[in-house]
Amino acid sequence: MIEALxxxxxxxxxxxxxxxNFRAKKGEVTVLMGRNGAGKTTLLLHLNGLLKPKKGKLIVEGKKIRYTKSDLKWLRRKVAFVFQNPDDQIIAPGVYQEVAFGPVNLRMGNVEEIVKNSLKAVGLEGYENRLCSTLSGGEKKRLAIASALAMNPDYIVMDEPTAGVDAEGFNSTVEIVEKLKEEKGVIVSTHDLDFARAVGDKFVFMDGGKIVYEGDSIDYELARKCGIRTFFSGELVVVSHDGTIPDGDFDFIAAMGVKAKKRVEKEGINLDIASATLERSILRALEGHSVLLVCSAEMLHVVKREVSKFPVNVKFLASLESYEEKAIEVKDGSKNSLL
Ligand SMILES: Nc1ncnc2c1ncn2[C@@H]1O[C@H](COP(=O)(O)OP(=O)(O)OP(=O)(O)O)[C@@H](O)[C@H]1O
Structure with a gap:
């Protein structure tokens, strides 16, 4: 395990x-997300000792890193770093030399075999004799991963591996990461929600230099608060049955729970979505519609939990005390701005 404390x-x-405080395990893909400037790259650069903290500890596989020459050498064999821009990483003129550089320096045996296998793992078999400068951007990104792999690390840290890659590059990056996690721990930072969803086992959100969320799934409401780009969607406005029904031009109006249904009846509102309300409301919003969901107060916490699993824009007009508030400090101080 890698632990930053x-x-x-x-x-x-x-x-x-x-x-x-950050943790990443072997056999898992840990996805780090957050707005520009949140501190993601800075954190990642600490994980293989490219940066030394002013305060705090880095513990890798139970060993506390002391930042001596020998500790850093050990750390860099354990944890490899793949830069966002491959040109920051590629140092050799030719593909073979580039991938062989680490293994030769580390005096690993059978370098030819290592280079071949590493290139194969990223779909660049047969590229040995190419000049690095002749590779496409996507191929360079994969070459950078191959160079990291060649050192047979236990963990691979990748800074925005899908930035600037096309659909094919995206799919191959997903495949590479899925394969890597069978034997290693993978830590990626990304702004790409599709990628995060495709590969992530653990999701960590950063904001203003702090970790503000850690979980097994993406909390979309929180993601938006942290400035993480989510999918385009319509909007789901949720109001408690005892709250003020907003004036608005909604495409659909739905009610959930007996009290909510009574309330809309009393108001003389025609319901557009009568059954399976929450699911349908979310679906309509995801399709780009604006949806008003009137919800019995005691169901608000269920609604909040369920909608956070979807990339839907949601606005709660419900009374705060109706459900537990998630403690999060947002950089701009707009705590609970959505509630
Ligand atoms: N070498 C540096 N010197 C001074 N400031 C820096 C340096 N590198 C980063 N910063 C600043 O530190 C903050 C965090 O940067 P970092 O690159 O870690 O953020 P990030 O979350 O990775 O952002 P992005 O999503 O834009 O890549 C930013 O405000 C950035 O301007």
Whole structure:
């Protein structure tokens, strides 16, 4: 396991990591998300010792890193880093030399075999004699992964591996990551929700230099609060049966629960979605419609939990005390702005 404990880091006098606690395990893909400037790359650069924290600890496979030459050498064999821009990483003129560079330096045996297998793992078999400069952007990204793989690390850290790749590149990156996690731990940062959903086992959101969420699924409401780009969708407005029904031009109006149905009857509102309400309401919103869902107060927590599993824009007009508030500090201070 990689563990970062209470990590602090600043560029100059500006704190960029503010007490980060982060964990990533072997056999899992840990996805790190957050708005631009949240501190994702800075955190990732700590995981193989490319940056040293001002305060806090990095523990890898139970070993506390002391930032001595020998510890860093050990760490970099355990944890490989793949840069967002492959040109920051590729140093050799030819593909063979590039992938062989690490294994030769580490005096690993059978370099030819290692290069061949590493290139094969990223779908670049037969590229040995190509010049790196002649590869496409997507191929360079895969070459950078092959170079990292060649050192046979236990963990691979990738900074935005799908940035700038086409559909084919996306699919092959997903395949590579899925394959890698069979034997290794993979940590990726991404703004790509499709990629996060395709590969992620654990999801970690960062905001303002802090971890604000860690879970097995993406909490979409929270994602939006943290400035994470989500899918385009219509809007689902949820109001409690005892709340104020908003004036608005909704495409659909739905009610959930007996009290909610009574309330809309009393108001003389015609319901557009009568049964299987929550699911249908979410679906309509995902299709791009604006939907008003009137909900019995005691069901609000269920609605909140369920909608957070979908990439739908949701706005709660319901009374706050009706459900548990998730504690999150958002950078701009707009705590509970959606509620
Ligand atoms: N070398 C540096 N010198 C000074 N400031 C830096 C340096 N690198 C990053 N920063 C600043 O630190 C903050 C965090 O940057 P970081 O690259 O870690 O964010 P990020 O979450 O990876 O962002 P993005 O999604 O845009 O890649 C930003 O405000 C950035 O401008």
């Amino acid at each position: 209470d990590l602090w880091f600043s560029y100059g006098d500006r704190d960029v990591l503010k007490g980060v």
